[in-house]
Amino acid sequence: MSGKVRITIDGKAIETAAGEKILWAALDNGIYIPHLCSIRENHSPFASCRLCFVEIEGYPGPVTACTEGAAEGMAVRTRSERVDRLVRTGFEMIMSNHRTECGVCPKNRSCALQKIAKERGLRLKPGRLEKLDRNLPVDDTAESIIYDPNKCVLCGRCVWTCKKTGSGTLGFAKRGFDRMVTTFLEAPLGESGCSGCSACAEACPVGALALKR
Amino acid sequence: MNANKTAAMVLDEIRAEALRSWEQMRQKTLIAVGAATCGRAVGALEVAGVFREEIERLKVDAAVIEVGCMGHCYAEPMAFIFKPGFPGICYGYLNEGLAARLVRDFLVDGDPCVEFALAADGVNDFIPTFQDFPRGLVEQKMVMEHCGLIDPENIEHYLAVGGYGALAAALAMDPGEVAKLVKASGLRGRGGAGFPTGSKWDLCRAAGEKTRYVICNADEGDPGAFMDRTILESNPHLVVEGLAIAAYAVGAGKGYFYIRAEYPLAVERIRKALDQAGKYGILGKSVLGTGFGLEIEVFQGSGAFVCGEETALIASMEGKPGLPRHRPPFPSEAGLFGKPTVINNVKTLSYVPYILRNGADRFKETGTPGSPGTAIFALAGKLVNTGLTEVPMGTTLRQIIYDVGSGIAGNSNFKAVQIGGPSGGCLPGETLDTPIDFDSLTRAGAMMGSGGIVVLDENDCMVEMARFFLDFTQKESCGKCTFCRLGTRHMLGILERITRGEGRPEDMDLLLELAGDIRAGSLCSLGKTAPNPVLSTLKYFRDEYEAHIFEKRCPALMCKDLIAYYILPHKCERSCDACVGSCPVEAIYSNEDRIKVINQEKCVKCNSCLVACPPQYRAVVKVSPPDLAAGKEKENDERKSQDNH
Structure with missing residues (x-):
């Protein structure tokens, strides 16, 4: 090979x-x-x-x-044509489930979603689909990072990074539409044994996990 | 060659003993009560208890055993009575009183009570056999031959009817030859996808690793499907034998049964079967004395539908969350703990002993060239005779519904048949002459799936049907990939909107677009097939979608938001207050003529009044769209005021 x-x-x-x-x-x-x-x-x-x-x-x-x-x-x-159609629909679905507040988002201008939209000429609004905001509480209990699950696109980069270089605090829980990145027993990050290395914030492509400003 | 002879000889020794006790048992009266889950649900255990008590009380020389299911679930509880001098007679629709009477009248007094007999097991002058039933002409039993006739918890019964002979025959062959034979038979996986079983085994055999596994996938989860459960409960040794042959063919020393925990009886019976097989030397360090070692264990799945998908199944066995992963690598190359693993469905494995005993050509004689053998279906829904049936591939849906299932129950008409569960589709009357096999069903827009058939009549709304299945897949989606997690959620949202009467003209096109993309874009088969119920109903029942969206009308009168209850004044008996009493919200009142009227504002559409109205009046009806009811009431009022003037 x-x-x-x-x-x-x-x-x-x-x-x-x-x-x-x-x-x-x-x-x-x-x-x-x-x-x-x-x-x-x-x-x-x-x-x-x-x-x-x-x-x-x-x-x-x-x-x-x-x-x-x-x-x-x-x-x-x-x-x-087929690729563009799939990417457009997939992106629309992700955007329908992503709380879009670019103006106040720490990832503004370095966000992977913005990059995809720009590269492929797609809109950040979910277009044909209805917005599915999950209205989950934002977790700001950790010292250095803030976690907004409503922005999370479930890519799993933070979970992988946390396991490799962090304290292994983050993981996936629940299934289907309720699937989310969270900690053991859904404890707030501040009480979860998170080491505060903030590698997850670096890994997050969309600003769901971000450094506190 | 020496070892070969030993396997058959070892088996012959074991079997001689089994045959002796089998013959002994058949010399006296035997009552075999169908006690699979279907029977137990309607009181089979109580019936068996009464048989035992009465035999004890009346000092009759007879034995009672609990057997599995023959497929005639509609007539449960059932029992076969074998009394010397009579053909075996099967009694259906039993209850405790009837059981007591059969012991007194038949066993003691010798009157076989033919009025309660369902069928006999041999040709005779006074009771028809199951082969004389219309379904007898259609059915052909390869897998279910002994289901319901032998005690699933007694290995001697299985041995006495020739059990484990196929395993002994396989052990006499080269493992490669066994795989070749199964490949030559053209057996296709019965779990739904229809992948050739022999090719799967070959892939595993070709894998470099020496540690290999075989897994029997018994994570049956489609709504309306119960074939695997029934086979596991009725003839567990058959599946054990199939799995053992698969293990020998691919060189696996370890096998697993992945059974969903919601099937406690199946788990119990497989455990007992494995135990007994171990004690008889059929499993263990040296299978039938050949030196081939095989351990089989039961693993209980804890209730995720997606774990029926093979990569998710493996993940859950490894202790990880049950999520599918990208294929390739396929499990036959890198499966459980990274080792080559063959995963076959319960039914697939159940055909293997038949093929070993009768050869590939004999197997191919049944069925169609592309899909040889039989197919096992679970019949549910609006049928007269629900249950399990085994028919040759290529049998038409019409034969299954009308010959096996005896047609539509009640005074209703056929509308559609839902086949293949949440991955399948709804097929209309025009397609009833489609021969059932893997390829023609896919062409028609449904799917073989695991074999669940749900028959729908004109009271079933097809939009609601699609909504039901999307709700199911949406809840059972693992949530890993975008298209399945969010796509099914959006489709469900649109369908809910339509059934609520808030559908928009563009919704049908949007559903089609989303369905196509989810099918092409999802990670695993759960997502790829999830849109099928929507696609097939949109293809065949577009008019119902249009009625919901444009007329706010549910033609089947099923969608609650689109119907209203109305009492026909000319049919209302006036002095009867049944509907008034049944209404939980006091929405029904009497007008000055004592005719009952429903206050539409208060009505919660619970259906109680329709049920309560005595059948000789049938005054309560459903109407759609709902404002029809208000319109009619207004009409009545006007007519009355005109009469008064």
């Missing part, structure tokens, strides 16, 4: 490690593919945000770039 392979992304010839996920091969070469949940060091991708769809020649339908390994001669297209 080691060694280099040659693939094309949007017509651009790219040399990359065999098995390297298309998402990283593209990003390394300056080709943007929308993504929220992927972490390069994580070798079993979550594949949960469903935004990094691409077309690969010979495949029946769009696939997620974060799970597809590069193989010799692969021809990838980051845009197509």
Whole structure:
């Protein structure tokens, strides 16, 4: 599996490690593919945000770039009618569940959602869909970070980071629409054994976990 | 070759003993009470108790055993009485009094009470057999052959009817040959997707790792499906044998039954079966003396529908949250604890002993070229005869509904059949002649699924049906991926809006768009198939959606917000106050002619008055849209004032 392979992304010839996920091969070469949940060091991708769809020649339908390994001669297209449609709907769904208050959000201008919207010409309003605000309480009990679950897109980057470099406090709880990032027994962060390293705030792409200003 | 002979010989020794006690049992009178969950729910255990008491009291030489379900769930509690000199006679719709009478009249006095007999098990002059039923012509039993006829908690019964012979035969073959045979049979996974079982086994065999696992997936969770439960409860050893053969074929030393905890009787019976098989040397360090070692354990799933998905099932067994993950790698390559794992459905494994005993060609004689063998369906809904049936693949829906199920219950007409559970779809009358197999059902817009069939009549609203299933998948979604977590939630919101009468003209297109994207974008099959109930109802019953959205009318009179209750003045008996008494909110009053009238403002649409109105009057009706009722009342008032003038 080691060694280099040659693939094309949007017509651009790219040399990359065999098995390297298309998402990283593209990003390394300056080709943007929308993504929220992927972490390069994580070798079993979550594949949960469903935004990094691409077309690969010979495949029946769009696939997620974060799970597809590069193989010799692969021809990838980051845009197509089907891809654009899926990304648009997926993004709309995420926006319908994300409390949008960019004006006062610490992530304003560095937010992954804003970047996706800009790159793909999408709107931050959920368009065809109704807003589903969950109205959960904001947790500001921790010393250095503030957690607003209403902004959370459930990408899981904070959970992964907390496990790797933090105190392993964060995890997922509940299921379906109620799924959320929280602590053991849903204790407030300040009482949860959080070490206050704030690695999660750094990992969060959307400002759900952010440093206190 | 020596070892081969041993397996069969070891089995013969065990079986000789089993046959002796089986023969002994059949020499005297035997009462076999159907005591699977379906029977127990309507009092089978009480009936069995009465049989035992009466036999004891009247000093009759007879034995009572508890067996599983034959599939005739509609007639439960049922019992087969085998009395020497008579054919075996099956009695249905039993109760405690009837049981006592059968002991007195039949066992003591020799009158078989044919008026209560449902069927006999051998051709005779006075009682028809189950084969004489219309369904007898359609049904063919490969898996359910012994269900309801042997004691599931007694391994000797299974051995006496030829049990574990297939395992012995498999052990005499090279494991690769066993996998080849199953592949040649064309057996497709009965869990829903229809993946060729032999190919799955081959993938696992080809995997490098030597530690391998086999898992029987018994996390049956579709609303209206109970095939796996019934098989596990009625013939657990059959499934154990199938799993043991699978383990031998792929070289697994460890097997698991993943049974949902809501099936306590199935768990208990499989545990007993594993115990007994271990004691008889059929499982354990050296299976039937061949040196092939196999341990099988039961793992109880704790109630998440999504854990029927194989990667979620594995995650939950590993102690992690039951969430699906991206495939590949498939479990056959990297499954439980990262080792190659074969996961097969209960029914799939139940066919394996049949294939080993009869060969691949014999198996392929039944069914269609693309889907060989039989299919097992759970019949539920508005049918006369609900229950379980096993029919060849390619049988039409019409045969299943009208021949097996005896048609629609009550004075009602067929509207649709929901097949394949929350991943399936609703098919209308036009499609009744569709042969049932994996491919033609998918083409029609439904899905084989695990085999639940729910029959709907004209009183069932198809929009409400779609809403019900979306509500189910939305609640059962694990919440990991965007499309399933939020997409199903949005679809449910739209459907709720429509059933409330707040539908918008663009809603149908929006539903179609969302459905297509959820299907293409979701991570696992739960999400990918979740839109099917909506897509199929929109395809076949678009007029009902339109009636809800544009006319604010529910044609089936089911959606509460779109109906009103109304008392027909010319049918109201006047002196009867049944409806008035039944109303919990005092919304019904008598007008000056003593005709009952419903105060629409107060009415909570609980349906009590409609039930309470005596059948000879049937004065209470539902109307839709709801303002029809108010309009009619106004009309009545006007007519009355004209009469007065």
